Amino acid sequence: xxxxxxxxxxxxxxxxxxxxxxxxxxxxxxxxxxxxxxxxxxxxxxxxxxxxxxxxxxxxxxxxxxxxxxxxxxxxxxxxxxxxxxxxxxxxxxxxxxxxxxxxxxxxxxxxxxxxxxxxxxxxxxxxxxxxxxxxxxxxxxxxxxxxxxxxxxxxxxxxxxxxxxxxxxxxxxxxxxxxxxxxxxxxxxxxxxxxxxxxxxxxxxxxxxxxxxxxxxxxxxxxxxxxxxxxxxxxxxxxxxxxxxxxxxxxxxxxxxxxxxxxxxxxxx
Amino acid sequence: xxxxxxxxxxxxxxxxxxxxxxxxxxxxxxxxxxxxxxxxxxxxxxxxxxxxxxxxxxxxxxxxxxxxxxxxxxxxxxxxxxxxxxxxxxxxxxxxxxxxxxxxxxxxxxxxxxxxxxxxxxxxxxxxxxxxxxxxxxxxxxxxxxxxxxxxxxxxxxxxxxxxxxxxxxxxxxxxxxxxxxxxxxxxxxxxxxxxxxxxxxxxxxxxxxxxxxxxxxxxxxxxxxxxxxxxxxxxxxxxxxxxxxxxxxxxxxxxxxxxxxxxxxxxxxxxxxxxxxxxxxxxxxxxxxxxxxxxxxxxxxxxxxxxxxxxxxxxxxxxxxxxxxxxxxxxxxxxxxxxxxxxxx
Numbered sequence: 001x002x003x004x005x006x007x008x009x010x011x012x013x014x015x016x017x018x019x020x021x022x023x024x025x026x027x028x029x030x031x032x033x034x035x036x037x038x039x040x041x042x043x044x045x046x047x048x049x050x051x052x053x054x055x056x057x058x059x060x061x062x063x064x065x066x067x068x069x070x071x072x073x074x075x076x077x078x079x080x081x082x083x084x085x086x087x088x089x090x091x092x093x094x095x096x097x098x099x100x101x102x103x104x105x106x107x108x109x110x111x112x113x114x115x116x117x118x119x120x121x122x123x124x125x126x127x128x129x130x131x132x133x134x135x136x137x138x139x140x141x142x143x144x145x146x147x148x149x150x151x152x153x154x155x156x157x158x159x160x161x162x163x164x165x166x167x168x169x170x171x172x173x174x175x176x177x178x179x180x181x182x183x184x185x186x187x188x189x190x191x192x193x194x195x196x197x198x199x200x201x202x203x204x205x206x207x208x209x210x211x212x213x214x215x216x217x218x219x220x221x222x223x224x225x226x227x228x229x230x231x232x233x234x235x236x237x238x239x240x241x242x243x244x245x246x247x248x249x250x251x252x253x254x255x256x257x258x259x260x261x262x263x264x265x266x267x268x269x270x
Numbered sequence: 271x272x273x274x275x276x277x278x279x280x281x282x283x284x285x286x287x288x289x290x291x292x293x294x295x296x297x298x299x300x301x302x303x304x305x306x307x308x309x310x311x312x313x314x315x316x317x318x319x320x321x322x323x324x325x326x327x328x329x330x331x332x333x334x335x336x337x338x339x340x341x342x343x344x345x346x347x348x349x350x351x352x353x354x355x356x357x358x359x360x361x362x363x364x365x366x367x368x369x370x371x372x373x374x375x376x377x378x379x380x381x382x383x384x385x386x387x388x389x390x391x392x393x394x395x396x397x398x399x400x401x402x403x404x405x406x407x408x409x410x411x412x413x414x415x416x417x418x419x420x421x422x423x424x425x426x427x428x429x430x431x432x433x434x435x436x437x438x439x440x441x442x443x444x445x446x447x448x449x450x451x452x453x454x455x456x457x458x459x460x461x462x463x464x465x466x467x468x469x470x471x472x473x474x475x476x477x478x479x480x481x482x483x484x485x486x487x488x489x490x491x492x493x494x495x496x497x498x499x500x501x502x503x504x505x506x507x508x509x510x511x512x513x514x515x516x517x518x519x520x521x522x523x524x525x526x527x528x529x530x531x532x533x534x535x536x537x538x539x540x541x542x543x544x545x546x547x548x549x550x551x552x553x554x555x556x557x558x559x560x561x562x563x564x565x566x567x568x569x570x571x572x573x574x575x576x577x578x579x580x581x582x583x584x585x586x587x588x589x590x591x592x593x594x595x596x597x598x599x600x601x602x603x604x605x606x607x608x609x610x611x612x613x614x615x616x
Contacts, residue, residue: 050471076473088471090464093457101461104454105473111482112454120454159472 009058036221102162303436304497309533311490320463325387331510333495338407360492526572
């Protein structure tokens with residue numbers, strides 16, 4: 001059964017058509033990458049899927065709830081989390097406080113007026129756990145704005161993971177990160193997802209090394225439409241997709257770049 | 271440790287004022303208690319949630335008029351009842367105004383709260399048969415803890431039992447607010463101030479929590495209003511006037527909204543500064559305007575920032591953890607909401 005499903009989603013911004021009847025279905029255990037040239041509608045699709053932007057037409061269903069346009073706060077409580085393309089953090093809160101906000105949200109304790117946050121051992125333990133998974137444990141007391149760019153990105157993603165969502169949407173999780181660090185970040189992400197029990201990951205990504213290295217399904221968007229939807233091998237061999245989306249005339253060469261342990265052999269989340 | 275010591279000393283100092291034999295200064299302290307409580311609420315809204323209200327005096331006036339109605343019209347003199355009723359009345363008014371106001375942020379929120387304040391002022395001013403119009407309404411001497419204290423004259427009552435009652439209330443209000451800002455709810459408010467979109471994506475509904483903050487701030491405002499009205503014996507429509515809201519914001523900036531105790535210090539300094547300046551010039555508003563300009567330009571973190579050595583330098587928030595809630599981050603220009611909108615506040 002589909003965990004998250006978009007059915008004929010169309011989105012207009014004024015006269016501009018950002019999405020033209022996109023249908024997409026993601027089941028548990030999948031790692032789906034959305035690719036496409038600039039302006040293909042990738043971020044709009046993520047915004048629609050995460051309830052931030054209501055679609056002009058079409059439906060979005062998550063775990064049998066109609067979630068089109070219900071807003072990120074309610075979706076987060078239903079079990080969907082996201083990270084943003086541009087680093088989105090609480091500049092003045094510490095790493096610990098940022099993660100604590102997410103953990104509190106997950107535990108349904110954000111409305112507690114009369115408990116001392118500092119005395120909440122559950123929250124503290126889970127904050128430390130998530131911080132450990134993302135290598136942030138030694139900078140819990142630092143205000144987010146003082147972190148280096150890579151750590152800000154990690155904190156953004158870590159706070160989404162701290163919600164223990166069933167599905168997570170990552171909008172360019174490695175943008176603005178050096179090529180050398182990209183694989184490390186992806187390894188961290190996939191490892192954390194497995195530890196936390198996240199059932200599906202959807203990511204928007206430009207780096208084809210990352211896309212083909214980690215996905216078990218790739219959705220290629222072009223001008224607001226789904227151009228292709230299939231496993232990496234199929235996409236790699238699709239001359240039309242390669243030409244339109246990847247801007248190459250030759251089929252892709254096998255993956256290059258730094259070696260990873262156990263590449264491609266199994267689904268990342270299983 | 272040092273903070274605790276300073277607080278204990280300050281508290282002891284305030285408690286000793288009536289014993290110093292200068293009744294005048296003791297009576298000057300009375301509005302300080304009322305403003306202190308109202309500002310604790312206003313700072314939850316501004317310093318912690320990032321919403322700057324220009325209509326907080328509305329709730330102060332609601333508190334004062336509740337006291338006038340209960341004591342003067344209905345003959346209910348029990349102060350505890352009056353306080354509870356004022357808190358309830360303020361909350362009642364805050365529900366519709368808050369639900370509308372929190373749909374907006376920044377200057378739009380400020381303007382809307384200003385409009386609500388002025389609406390209430392017009393109501394108080396025009397509905398003479400209900401509110402006494404420009405003459406206001408009398409607030410009778412309340413009965414504290416069931417003790418009539420009929421033998422005491424007005425001044426001995428005010429700088430005696432009433433003084434300590436108010437001091438206790440201020441301490442209680444500060445403890446309650448301290449608990450609130452250190453709670454999960456308090457963290458969520460700060461998260462919303464820092465980045466409402468991110469807070470939403472973590473499942474924290476910005477609008478709902480802003481509304482709760484508005485509600486709490488209003489209750490503190492209402493209680494503060496009761497405390498202000500008893501010494502003057504009058505609920506006056508000017509309590510709801512926009513300049514009164516402006517004074518509250520001034521006190522907040524003067525003391526420093528980035529610190530929990532800043533607003534209380536601001537109220538204290540404002541009252542004694544006003545008294546001192548008024549005694550040598552009738553152009554005290556001119557002096558206050560200059561003071562406000564200097565504070566905003568040179569001491570954006572207010573007197574508390576100066577005292578704690580923050581001043582112009584960026585603060586060292588390195589030690590801040592879940593337990594360290596002493597300081598808020600410095601004003602930022604780019605984050606949503608009040609703390610960032612420093613240049614828009616004048």
